[in-house]
Amino acid sequence: MSHDIPPRQACFPIRVVMEMTGLTARQIRYYEEQGLVKPDRNEGNQRMFSLFDIERLNTVKAYIEKGINIAGIKAIMSSDG
DNA sequence: TTTCTCACA
DNA sequence: TGTGAGCA
Numbered sequence: 001m002s003h004d005i006p007p008r009q010a011c012f013p014i015r016v017v018m019e020m021t022g023l024t025a026r027q028i029r030y031y032e033e034q035g036l037v038k039p040d041r042n043e044g045n046q047r048m049f050s051l052f053d054i055e056r057l058n059t060v061k062a063y064i065e066k067g068i069n070i071a072g073i074k075a076i077m078s079s080d081g
Numbered sequence: 082t083t084t085c086t087c088a089c090a
Numbered sequence: 091t092g093t094g095a096g097c098a
Contacts, residue, residue, distance in 0.1 A: 003082085013083075013084075014083090014085095015083075021083070024091080024092085026093090027084095027091075027093060029085090030091080039086085044083095044084075044085085044098065045084085045085060045086095045098080046083085046084055046085070047084080047085090061094065
């Protein structure tokens with residue numbers, strides 16, 4: 001790859017996270033509000049999701065699909081990351 | 082053009 | 091949770 005190397009960690013805008021997780025922007029922002037993910041913020045105050053955030057959101061999605069609510073997911077991820 | 086926050090249904 | 095308005 002002679003284009004460019006990862007400056008620090010691969011980060012993506014919510015648009016990409018949306019497609020990678022299958023979640024809506026609303027859900028992603030809501031889960032962040034609940035403390036399930038903590039994406040960084042760029043100069044324009046936009047969320048910059050790392051690979052870890054995306055994987056975490058996928059975990060959250062899996063729990064939601066299992067019928068677990070935010071409180072339950074928070075307890076699970078908080079006790080056994 | 083895309084994302085952000087806030088408020089409403 | 092979805093949608094719309096107004097802004098950067």
